[in-house]
Amino acid sequence: MSEGETAISIRNVDIVFAANPAPALKLLDEGRSREEILAATNAVLGAAGVSLEVKRGEICVLMGLSGSGKSTILRAINRLNEVSRGEILVADEGQMINVASCEAETLRRLRQRRVTMVFQQFALLPWRTVRENVGFGLELRGMTKPERDAVVDQKLAMVGLSKWADKFANELSGGMQQRVGLARAFATDADILLMDEPFSALDPLIRTKLQDELLSLQKELKKTIVFVSHDLDEALKLGNHIAIMEGGRVVQYGPPEDIILKPVNDYVREFVANVNPLNVLSAYNVMRDARDLEPAGEGWLWLDRRRTTRFRLGPDRKVVQAEAMGSAATWVATEDAGKPFPEGAHVAFWARQSTPLRHVMHAMQRDAGPVAVFDAEDHLVGAIGVRDVLGAVLRREQG
Numbered sequence: 001m002s003e004g005e006t007a008i009s010i011r012n013v014d015i016v017f018a019a020n021p022a023p024a025l026k027l028l029d030e031g032r033s034r035e036e037i038l039a040a041t042n043a044v045l046g047a048a049g050v051s052l053e054v055k056r057g058e059i060c061v062l063m064g065l066s067g068s069g070k071s072t073i074l075r076a077i078n079r080l081n082e083v084s085r086g087e088i089l090v091a092d093e094g095q096m097i098n099v100a101s102c103e104a105e106t107l108r109r110l111r112q113r114r115v116t117m118v119f120q121q122f123a124l125l126p127w128r129t130v131r132e133n134v135g136f137g138l139e140l141r142g143m144t145k146p147e148r149d150a151v152v153d154q155k156l157a158m159v160g161l162s163k164w165a166d167k168f169a170n171e172l173s174g175g176m177q178q179r180v181g182l183a184r185a186f187a188t189d190a191d192i193l194l195m196d197e198p199f200s201a202l203d204p205l206i207r208t209k210l211q212d213e214l215l216s217l218q219k220e221l222k223k224t225i226v227f228v229s230h231d232l233d234e235a236l237k238l239g240n241h242i243a244i245m246e247g248g249r250v251v252q253y254g255p256p257e258d259i260i261l262k263p264v265n266d267y268v269r270e271f272v273a274n275v276n277p278l279n280v281l282s283a284y285n286v287m288r289d290a291r292d293l294e295p296a297g298e299g300w301l302w303l304d305r306r307r308t309t310r311f312r313l314g315p316d317r318k319v320v321q322a323e324a325m326g327s328a329a330t331w332v333a334t335e336d337a338g339k340p341f342p343e344g345a346h347v348a349f350w351a352r353q354s355t356p357l358r359h360v361m362h363a364m365q366r367d368a369g370p371v372a373v374f375d376a377e378d379h380l381v382g383a384i385g386v387r388d389v390l391g392a393v394l395r396r397e398q399g
């Protein structure tokens with residue numbers, strides 16, 4: 001499997017909690033609400049019409065209010081919940097296995113090798129050492145002690161707990177125990193981790209640290225993670241994609257910046273209302289595409305509507321000449337906007353596509369000129385003016 005491939009594909013999944021889901025599904029097809037279905041059949045509609053694709057190596061966060069169906073979907077991925085209708089396909093050695101209907105033996109193998117559930121609190125075994133806790137899953141799989149220790153030592157080093165390996169789990173602080181739990185989750189060779197609000201019971205400081213820890217483990221190990229959270233800040237920080245759930249349905253599924261910039265309805269809008277877009281948006285999200293910039297004659301392009309700054313591009317879209325206020329421009333990266341400029345310099349600020357919007361705005365505060373945006377190969381891909389920034393930030397409020 002390589003990156004970009006689908007690891008989990010959830011297709012039109014309905015989950016009804018009832019011994020016989022048929023009457024509830026019939027009402028669902030007739031367009032009846034969750035409350036009506038409950039009143040008529042006494043069956044709880046856990047999930048309705050859920051479709052999600054999760055790519056390998058991605059973190060997908062399921063977000064929503066209590067009772068919106070996040071855990072219901074998460075648990076269905078390793079069939080702790082039965083799917084009433086639809087498919088949940090999980091990639092397994094080049095094949096897609098339908099977890100919702102596969103044989104018990106296949107399911108057992110998937111749970112052992114492919115998909116691991118990480119519960120709230122991580123549930124460490126207090127009478128075992130840290131090392132034994134981290135290696136527990138590997139031990140169950142029959143791995144020998146020397147093999148196990150090699151994996152465990154590496155994971156403990158990654159979470160900064162090597163020195164604690166031989167302590168008992170209950171000798172560690174709560175936050176350290178969570179880190180042990182995280183190391184254990186990443187020590188299994190399962191490439192899919194299902195995490196049900198693992199950090200929700202923690203105080204905010206430890207929580208932030210563990211989120212950072214998770215991201216740095218993930219950077220190296222590139223698991224596929226489905227993560228349940230009811231905290232949008234956590235979702236935005238961790239998720240490559242976020243599914244916003246309401247009443248058992250996914251109302252919006254997209255990258256964090258789409259959720260922030262283009263909330264599809266009032267429910268999502270309410271979630272994002274108090275989020276600071278500067279923590280999420282990058283230069284790429286707000287720039288005008290280079291192809292839409294105004295020509296300024298003989299291979300030149302104006303970067304801004306006020307025509308203060310222009311670039312001449314070579315055939316490979318690299319800048320060969322830059323002018324600001326009619327003079328040769330001095331290049332300054334937006335990150336360096338706080339440093340002193342040479343006396344009398346006319347600056348041209350530049351950023352990468354991934355540069356945080358916050359840096360772009362700092363540069364604009366220094367000098368109201370446009371910011372040029374380049375890709376990793378130094379091709380000009382766009383430009384940002386003050387109006388583009390204001391547009392992106394205010395668009396969220398226009399509903």
Ligand SMILES: Nc1ncnc2c1ncn2[C@@H]1O[C@H](COP(=O)(O)OP(=O)(O)OP(=O)(O)O)[C@@H](O)[C@H]1O
Nearest residue numbers: 017044045046065066067068069070071072073230
């Ligand atoms: N085993 C079950 N039997 C009956 N109803 C259930 C079961 N599990 C979940 N439900 C119901 O399904 C709905 C969705 O629950 P779910 O736990 O998925 O919500 P959630 O979004 O994860 O909420 P929370 O943030 O509170 O954990 C709720 O109405 C819940 O009561």
